[in-house]
Amino acid sequence: MREKYVMDFHEGSAEMKSLLGGKGANLAEMTRHGLPVPPGFTITTDACRRYYEEDGKLPEGLIDEVALAMKRLEGAKNQTFGGVESAPLLVSVRSGSVHSMPGMMDTILNLGLNDRTVEGLARSSGKPSFAYDCYRRFIQMFGEVVYGIENIYFEQLYHSMKSNTDTDSLDHLPQEDWQTLINQYKKAFASHAGRPFPQDVHEQLELAINAVFRSWNNSRAVVYRRAHRIPDDLGTAVNIQAMVFGNLGDDCGTGVVFTRNPSTGEKGLYGEYLINAQGEDVVAGIRTPLPVSELERSQPETYRQLLATCEQLEKHYRDMQDIEFTVENRKLYLLQTRNGKRTAQASVKIAVDLVHEGILSRTEALLRIETGHLDQLLHRAIDSSATLDVLAKGLPASPGAAAGVAVFDADKAEQWAKAGQKVILIRMETNPDDIHGVIAAEGVLTSRGGMTSHAAVVARGMGKPCVCGCEEIRIEQDAFSVGGQTVKEGDWLSIDGATGRVIRGTVPLTEPEMSAELLELLQWADDIRELKVYTNADNPADASKAREFGAEGIGLCRTEHMFMSAERSPVVQAMILAETAEERAAALQRLLPMQQSDFEGLYRAMSGLPVTIRLLDPPLHEFLPDLEQLQERLSSLDSAFSTGNNEDNRYGEEREELERLIRKVKRLHEANPMLGQRGCRLGIVLPEIYEMQVQAIFQAAITCCSEGIRVIPEIMIPLVGHPRELEILKEMVHREAKRLLAAAGQELPYKVGTMIEVPRAALLSDQIASHADFFSYGTNDLTQMTYGYSRDDAEGKFLAYYVENRILPENPFEVLDTEGVGQLIEMSVNKGRSVKPDLKAGICGEHGGEKNSIFFCHSAGLDYVSCSPYRVPIARLAAAQAAAASKTVAYSG
Numbered sequence: 001m002r003e004k005y006v007m008d009f010h011e012g013s014a015e016m017k018s019l020l021g022g023k024g025a026n027l028a029e030m031t032r033h034g035l036p037v038p039p040g041f042t043i044t045t046d047a048c049r050r051y052y053e054e055d056g057k058l059p060e061g062l063i064d065e066v067a068l069a070m071k072r073l074e075g076a077k078n079q080t081f082g083g084v085e086s087a088p089l090l091v092s093v094r095s096g097s098v099h100s101m102p103g104m105m106d107t108i109l110n111l112g113l114n115d116r117t118v119e120g121l122a123r124s125s126g127k128p129s130f131a132y133d134c135y136r137r138f139i140q141m142f143g144e145v146v147y148g149i150e151n152i153y154f155e156q157l158y159h160s161m162k163s164n165t166d167t168d169s170l171d172h173l174p175q176e177d178w179q180t181l182i183n184q185y186k187k188a189f190a191s192h193a194g195r196p197f198p199q200d201v202h203e204q205l206e207l208a209i210n211a212v213f214r215s216w217n218n219s220r221a222v223v224y225r226r227a228h229r230i231p232d233d234l235g236t237a238v239n240i241q242a243m244v245f246g247n248l249g250d251d252c253g254t255g256v257v258f259t260r261n262p263s264t265g266e267k268g269l270y271g272e273y274l275i276n277a278q279g280e281d282v283v284a285g286i287r288t289p290l291p292v293s294e295l296e297r298s299q300p301e302t303y304r305q306l307l308a309t310c311e312q313l314e315k316h317y318r319d320m321q322d323i324e325f326t327v328e329n330r331k332l333y334l335l336q337t338r339n340g341k342r343t344a345q346a347s348v349k350i351a352v353d354l355v356h357e358g359i360l361s362r363t364e365a366l367l368r369i370e371t372g373h374l375d376q377l378l379h380r381a382i383d384s385s386a387t388l389d390v391l392a393k394g395l396p397a398s399p400g401a402a403a404g405v406a407v408f409d410a411d412k413a414e415q416w417a418k419a420g421q422k423v424i425l426i427r428m429e430t431n432p433d434d435i436h437g438v439i440a441a442e443g444v445l446t447s448r449g450g451m452t453s454h455a456a457v458v459a460r461g462m463g464k465p466c467v468c469g470c471e472e473i474r475i476e477q478d479a480f481s482v483g484g485q486t487v488k489e490g491d492w493l494s495i496d497g498a499t500g501r502v503i504r505g506t507v508p509l510t511e512p513e514m515s516a517e518l519l520e521l522l523q524w525a526d527d528i529r530e531l532k533v534y535t536n537a538d539n540p541a542d543a544s545k546a547r548e549f550g551a552e553g554i555g556l557c558r559t560e561h562m563f564m565s566a567e568r569s570p571v572v573q574a575m576i577l578a579e580t581a582e583e584r585a586a587a588l589q590r591l592l593p594m595q596q597s598d599f600e601g602l603y604r605a606m607s608g609l610p611v612t613i614r615l616l617d618p619p620l621h622e623f624l625p626d627l628e629q630l631q632e633r634l635s636s637l638d639s640a641f642s643t644g645n646n647e648d649n650r651y652g653e654e655r656e657e658l659e660r661l662i663r664k665v666k667r668l669h670e671a672n673p674m675l676g677q678r679g680c681r682l683g684i685v686l687p688e689i690y691e692m693q694v695q696a697i698f699q700a701a702i703t704c705c706s707e708g709i710r711v712i713p714e715i716m717i718p719l720v721g722h723p724r725e726l727e728i729l730k731e732m733v734h735r736e737a738k739r740l741l742a743a744a745g746q747e748l749p750y751k752v753g754t755m756i757e758v759p760r761a762a763l764l765s766d767q768i769a770s771h772a773d774f775f776s777y778g779t780n781d782l783t784q785m786t787y788g789y790s791r792d793d794a795e796g797k798f799l800a801y802y803v804e805n806r807i808l809p810e811n812p813f814e815v816l817d818t819e820g821v822g823q824l825i826e827m828s829v830n831k832g833r834s835v836k837p838d839l840k841a842g843i844c845g846e847h848g849g850e851k852n853s854i855f856f857c858h859s860a861g862l863d864y865v866s867c868s869p870y871r872v873p874i875a876r877l878a879a880a881q882a883a884a885a886s887k888t889v890a891y892s893g
Contacts, residue, residue: 005043005050005062005065006065007019007041007042007044008072009031009041012028013029014026014028016028018045018098019046019237020044020237021042021045021096021097021098022099022338023237023336024237024239026337026338027239028042030334030337033316035309035334036309036331038241038243038335040242041240042237042239043062045098045234045237047238048235048236049233049235051213052213056213058210066205066209073089073091074089076242077242081201084119085120086124087120088112088120088121090117090121091111091112091205091241091242092107092108092109092111092239092240093205093239094212094238094239094241095212095236096238097216097234097237098234099228101224101225106145108146108208108211109243109278110134110135110141111138111201111204112201112205113134113135114199114200114201115182117201118131121134122175125248127248128175129172129173129178130247130248132175132178132182133178135182136178139154139197140155143193143197145208145211147189147192147193149188149189149192157184165177185197209238215236220433220436223439226804244326244335245278246326246328247276248276248328250275251299252275252327252328253273253277253327254273254277254327255271255272255273255274255326256272256322256323256324257269257271257272257322257325258271258323259311259314259320262341262460263342263346263397263399263460264343264345265345265346265348265350266349269292269307270292271291271323273292273294274289288449288469295327299327301330305332310323318354319350320339320340321338322337322338344375347370347377348373348518351365351366351517351521352517362527365521365524366524366528366880367881371851371877371878372874373463374518375874377515377518377873379400379401379463379465379512380400381400381509382401382496382509384510386507386508388507389503390501391473391483391487391504392473392483392501393472393499394445394446394447394467394471394500395469396497396498396500397497398444398456398497399498400465400498401443401507402424402464402495402497403422403495403505403506403507404421404423404443405423405492406480406487406489406490406491407426407489408426408475408478408479408480408489409437410433410438411436411437413436413440413441414436414440423440424443424444425440425441425444426444426445427475429447429448429449429453429454430449430454430455431454438459438462438464442464443495444459444467445493446466446469447471447475449469450469455468464497465496466495467495467497467500470502485504487504492506494506494507514548521877522550522873525876525877525880526876526880527880528880529882530858530882530883531842531862531864532842532864532865533867533875534554534555534610534612534865535551535554535866536558536848536866537551537605538557538559538561538562539561542869543601544605545869545870547606549869550873550876551869551872552864553606553610553612554612555776555844555848555865556716556776556844557611559598559613559614559693560617563591564623571587571590571591572587574587575588576623576664577660577664588688588692589692592692592699593696595693596699596703598700599613599696599697600703603704603711604709608709609712610751612715612753612776612844613693613697613713613715613716614716614718615683615729616682616689616690617678618678619676619678620677624664624665624668625665627662627666630665634658637651638655674790680718680719681719684728684729690732691736694736694737701750702740702746712749713748714752715733715750715753716753717752717754718757720768721758721761723764723767723768723771730771737750751774751840753776754772754774755775755777755778756776756778757778757781757782757785758781758782758785762782762824763828765829765831766832766835769832769836770836772839773840774842775828775839775842776841777845778844778845779816779843779853780813782845786821786824787812799811799813814846815847816843816847816850818852825843825862829862843862843864847865848867849865849867849872851881854875855878855881855882855885859886865879
């Protein structure tokens with residue numbers, strides 16, 4: 001039996017989302033519950049997948065199924081598709097993927113109009129201007145979506161006609177003038193499409209269906225899927241629905257409403273409405289809409305019906321809904337409902353409120369939050385004490401503050417961002433073609449459009465600051481003017497998405513604070529997660545910030561970062577350049593109190609929590625000046641001397657010092673420093689360096705203990721590849737610790753472990769575990785060594801190409817490679833615990849703050865993850881989601 005590709009709305013349900021797409025499944029669900037949905041049908045995602053399997057050909061039998069469905073729709077509406085004697089049946093054609101995708105195809109409205117059916121619509125409505133306006137809209141939409149004709153060619157004709165009539169409205173335009181405009185539209189269509197505008201309504205429908213399927217792989221859809229990790233093989237459905245008209249007069253309109261405020265999460269209807277408007281007018285941002293509350297004043301009964309419907313839909317879907325509606329002659333119709341995109345702040349508040357309202361359990365609320373939302377939630381804001389040069393004010397469409405150089409083109413925004421420049425994308429209004437520019441930009445500014453415009457919705461979903469509808473600014477090709485001032489492309493600009501302010505130049509920003517709702521949500525997460533969450537912190541300020549965010553210890557302190565300050569760099573260089581053991585010892589003695597002070601600060605910040613300190617890891621040459629720069633300095637010195645611009649004695653001393661430095665740098669130079677004398681190899685060859693660090697660790701601990709601070713030091717030996725390396729250095733740590741603690745008359749529990757970042761260490765973990773109290777997986781280096789990629793080179797050269805061309809599913813330095821690197825980690829954990837069942841194990845690479853990687857850590861049985869301070873809340877949530885996903889956790893909401 002041949003596959004069925006078409007389902008009427010009443011045949012489907014919300015559970016059929018993978019087959020009907022999100023839009024089709026929700027239309028079906030609303031139809032089943034008796035809500036006022038115009039009738040229609042959905043072409044399934046199976047048809048789209050088959051379309052691509054057959055190299056862009058519609059599946060066999062699909063058009064026959066569509067024809068039968070259209071006959072049923074004609075019966076439901078008592079209208080004829082292509083009919084001319086009475087009101088013709090017109091339909092909308094919309095894409096509908098499983099996941100909401102702003103990059104998908106724009107809607108086609110009024111399909112079924114041609115030179116004859118438009119006359120039937122004019123007669124039946126008694127409003128020729130309405131009918132011809134629908135026809136010109138259809139030609140424009142069809143041309144743009146099906147044939148890729150740019151809107152500007154039609155818009156110029158429309159605005160020219162408006163200017164010739166000296167009016168903002170064409171409602172009273174004589175019929176012959178409308179026909180002139182339609183003929184101009186058809187000529188523009190033919191000129192750019194290379195064929196006449198199709199008059200056969202069945203051909204129109206077939207071409208539109210093809211266009212929807214093609215849109216699944218258009219560039220903007222691919223960019224969006226890649227940015228949001230949406231699979232490429234899902235396909236899109238096609239929704240074909242009888243038209244209802246919000247542009248029949250002042251008792252008609254169209255709008256978008258959210259059941260809660262998508263920016264703040266506050267309960268109550270939030271949206272916009274346009275009188276005498278059609279379809280996409282609200283979300284397109286072409287006209288500035290009215291707040292939906294205006295509908296209560298003009299049509300109180302319709303508003304009450306809308307309010308009741310919104311409450312019903314939110315309770316049914318158990319989430320905030322984003323609803324598109326049309327009012328035709330005071331009758332309400334629903335065109336779409338979906339879970340609304342929201343800011344991070346709103347996401348958390350809505351989830352917590354739904355628990356308090358008894359709609360969700362705590363576990364369900366935790367699973368509803370996207371971990372990326374917490375990253376967005378910790379947005380910076382403009383410092384309230386700053387003096388600001390405010391140029392204009394628009395609508396506060398998406399919170400947060402951002403600064404960047406002004407860019408007026410999405411392609412250029414992407415190019416400049418790739419080159420490392422921060423940009424603010426500025427447009428009259430954005431459309432789906434701008435998606436790559438929005439992704440690249442720090443924030444978005446538009447002169448038109450409201451809080452539900454494309455720019456606002458997409459920016460909120462991405463957590464980017466956005467100011468919309470800033471009508472004060474006049475945008476030209478590469479500049480905008482306001483109040484006699486001009487901002488040109490490349491000028492610095494700041495925007496405040498929380499207030500709508502547009503500010504010249506850069507502004508000071510303040511760090512965010514955690515809301516009461518977020519603190520409550522994270523407490524629920526802590527109640528169910530099994531992984532501990534540590535932080536990577538190298539100084540007391542970062543450690544304190546991580547504690548604020550709920551870190552349970554330090555999983556990685558990179559001691560090399562403590563050597564890189566301007567104050568310490570000369571001492572470190574003196575230690576490296578020492579020609580004798582005595583000279584090196586003297587330099588190390590100067591570094592010792594500096595290191596001790598560092599560790600004291602960390603112990604105090606983490607009072608009572610473990611502090612894992614990695615001994616020096618990088619090769620010594622990294623602390624010395626660059627060889628090329630030294631040689632340039634020597635050349636400049638010689639040049640200055642030859643022109644008589646230097647004293648003889650001073651020249652000789654400087655030259656001798658530079659030559660000594662150059663010789664040392666050359667001696668320390670390695671062909672591949674990552675695989676050279678670094679980590680434990682450095683500590684074994686030059687043990688006095690590690691001895692100084694261990695002394696600093698324990699002297700700091702002794703000092704803090706005397707202050708009543710509980711200290712839990714964990715000393716990490718880096719880059720171990722052979723059990724003997726760890727054995728030698730562990731003996732040294734024990735020797736120094738015993739000596740210092742005995743002299744102080746103190747006892748102090750501590751651990752000595754290693755970072756597993758060499759594949760050989762993972763393979764021999766059972767042997768290494770006999771000398772280790774803990775394993776910490778350095779997933780950055782482990783990924784480099786497992787793949788054989790140098791991260792800097794890979795990300796700068798071929799890695800983006802690999803991801804774009806599906807050679808790799810993800811950047812393995814951002815998302816842990818569970819197949820390869822993950823296999824090594826699981827093997828290592830199992831081998832290590834076969835020797836020491838209570839062996840503590842966790843990861844401390846950048847993957848420690850990434851959701852999918854944390855899910856892997858949970859399934860692999862690790863004890864903790866460690867991440868940067870600002871990702872600690874993300875890790876807490878992701879760890880809870882991992883626990884919830886792996887088993888059912890019961891809560892009394």
